[in-house]
Amino acid sequence: MTTPDGPDAAHQVPDGVGDATVEAVGKLTAALEVVEEARGMLYGVHRMTGRADNDLLEAIHALEDAGHADLARRIREDLFGQNVLSHRWTFQVVEDYDDNYWSRWRHWEKAARDELVQGRRHVYEAQLKEQNRTHGxxxxxxxxxxxA
Incomplete structure (x- = not known):
């Protein structure tokens, strides 16, 4: 089966938009993608920290069961349920990141696309694909x- 040649309309450079603008928007999108990756890592820290707390509780119970109640109590009081950062558990860190950082990145990247390339996504990458692929x-x- 033959496919149409070239990017679809959603990925073509709008009329009157210059290469420098396409490249600038592409750089902004690439920067947002780094923030997206960092956000994923932050969520990974959130999940792993929660898992560590659950594992710690099991260890505390095991210490108690092994006859080390005083040590288990001291660990529970000092470490279990402790803030990860000052006054915060990881869910609060994630929420703050999302509300005050990530969401602003997404807003400005979309605003630039809307204003400069008619809201089209990955126009720069679509151009790269056209340059780099072997036609046919x-x-x-x-x-x-x-x-498909």
Whole structure:
């Protein structure tokens, strides 16, 4: 089956938009992607910290069961349920990151796309794909076939 050649309309450079603008928006999107990756890592820290707290509770119970109640009590009082950062558990860190940092990145990246390239996403990358792919070669198609 043959696929249409070139990027679909949603990934083409709008009329009148210069290469420098496309590149600048592409750089802003790439920076947002780094923030997205950092956000994922932060959520990983959140999940791993929660898992560590659950594992700690099991260890405390094991110490108690092994006859070390005083040590278990001291660990429970000092470490179990402790804030990870000053006054915060990780869910509060994640919420603050999302509300005051990540959401602003997303806002400004979208605002730039809306204002400069008619809201189109990955226009710069679509240009790179056109430059780098081998036209006509299987596995190098410009875009998916409808329904695929």
């Amino acid at each position: 070669r299987p596995g190098h198609e410009a875009r998916p076939v409808d329904g």
